[in-house]
Amino acid sequence: MAAPRTSLRLVAAIWSTRGIHGRGGAATPEGSQKKGKTLLQFLSDRFYDVEFLREYFLQRQMLKVHQKNRSFTHMVEQYGPYIVGACFILDQGGMVKFQNNDWIGPKERGRFALEFSKFQEVSVEAVDASGCAINYEGLDNLLLLRNLQSLSLQHCPHVDDWCLSRLYPLASSLQELSLAGCPHISERGLACLHHLPNLRKLDISDLPAVSNPGLTQILMEEMLPNCEILGASWAQGLNVEPEEQPQDKASPVHV
């Protein structure tokens, strides 16, 4: 495609000097055009190529997330579920706490690798996966940790409602869950947490995708009566002055 284009430009240059409409001003625009031929013009001439490149980069980004969340379940027979789950979390950049031990972070990963055999039968008690790129497929590895008691998924960019619907296998042990700051979680995913009856502490603050944080807090408290829910306050969205009409139509107080 390059050759015809260059020849076209030559032809265009020749025609323009002759002036197809006989306009005298043809000479000066041609000169200024040569100077003004910027990078943007170059790119806009090749619009479809640029769009293809951008699509390619987008696909590559998604592929990177997939690669981080690939399944390690085939290693379970060799190392046991707890080690595999812990390795996955440490790989992602999170922290793991085995029973009766201290927190192990990505920096202590080397020491952990040497002491594999010590941790083979010890179950993982708590996982702090804040800010990790865990997504739905990565939960395959996280759900290997059957006796998990505390899970923190704060500020995870890829955790969404589908992921929350997958947490029910941890129902018998999970007591603490933190979902603060996850951009894709909405009240629909939070409703799936009713599968976790042993939950005692739930943090649902700062969830931008939840449409009505105050009302969601009330409905969650009704759904999980034994759980302490931190997050929005009931007064969020309500007008404080009693004489004004409340903006929050769905609030139970002013109905």
Add this chain to the structure above:
Amino acid sequence: MLRRVLRLASGRALVARALSTRRGGSTPDRDGKVSEIKKKIQSILPGEPWNPLYDTSHLPPERSDVVIVGGGVLGLSVAYWLKKLENRRGAIQVLVVERDHTYSQASTALSIGGIRQQFSLPENIQLSLFSANFLRNINEYLAVVDAPPLDLQFNPLGYLLLASEKGAATMESNVKVQRQEGAKVCLMSPEQLQNKFPWINTKGVALASYGMENEGWFDPWCLLQGLRRKVQSMGVLFCQGEVTRFISSSSHMKTTSGKEVTLKRIYEVHVKMDHSMEYQPVECALVINAAGAWSGQVAELAGIGKGPPGTLQGTRLPVEPRKRYVYLWHCPQGPGLEAPLVTDMSGAYFRREGLGNNYLGGLSPIEEEEPDPGNLEVDYDFFQDKVWPPLAQRVPAFETLKVRSAWAGYYDYNTFDQNGVVGPHPLVVNMYFAAGFSGHGLQQAPGVGRAVAEMVLEGHFQTIDLSPFLFSRFYLGEKIQEHVII
């Protein structure tokens, strides 16, 4: 070459014109005439649309490799997979013909948007599982550069199906098949049901099956718009018009046993414009019938079913529109945030809508009481007499409810066995069907679209084998009955 020159020249002429107007000395009339002449010259050049008499930009193109009749979720899904699975970029030209771009009567837009894996046929379960996968990764499948990501508003709460003593054994065997295919369904006894959902009255319930993952409901309009956007970015053309005629050529052939058979091939589709007698004959290689509730009429246009009854020529496509009502009511003491889509054994179903204790629900009427599908008017007496009593019995809180509004939509109902028709017609060799899904078309659309695209491009089903869904079963009388129909 000339075209580029003209464009450059006209660009420069515009610059010159602007400069001259700033100086304030040009005659605008002469410039207008000059640009008209330039447009006429451009249209003579080879490759440009030749329209010397009037503007034809609202008409569909004169030829297209594939014409998809129907622009709902099934038609767009087929278009998407055709463009995704083609060998080279731009190998196939696809045209989607949709009669109503506002989708005012389309089943997709009026659906409540549920997706479930609790079917009795393995093929249905596989289609649904793939569709759940598709919806979960929708921002990877339907990603368009510079467009915002899609928010399907998926609610993963699952379906809860209740069974009485009579139906308990069937439910157990169905759940076994579902688990074999990979669906996560759990069976609950009445006591467990009462513990989990205290607002249910378990009288008469012997067994319940509850979908734990990949089941729920979503916004079908968002899926439709997402597919439309992506499919347009892949180069599929859209046309607002109605298919009124198929022109086909026939060839008489003999089967191996010496019987004479006439094979037809559609080579032209007449697309009539809205509110006008104007039509455009579109030459095509393939026609995909994804017209939903009106697929039967489109099939008749192609001559399917015109023949002596009992023969293959005389077998019509048994898909007809059936009207279904959906009611929206408010109940302040109703089931909480954790309520799944509950289906009673009487067929009545309901689900929550939003945070404000509003609920959507309905009931499929029995054969004898089918409403007239001529219009989409809602019958509120149907709610009073048929829907409310079983719901109030199942959920006592629903005794005090207030209906807010209702709407009606069409099921593209397959009167033969309530399952979809997929694949080519044996006699009209280049018409492919993707219709007749009787209420579960939306949740199977991604899977069916891929299956039809595979059939078109490869000649056989590759990922999910939908051979039981071919048209020939209507002639051979082989029903594949789906037992779990809501």
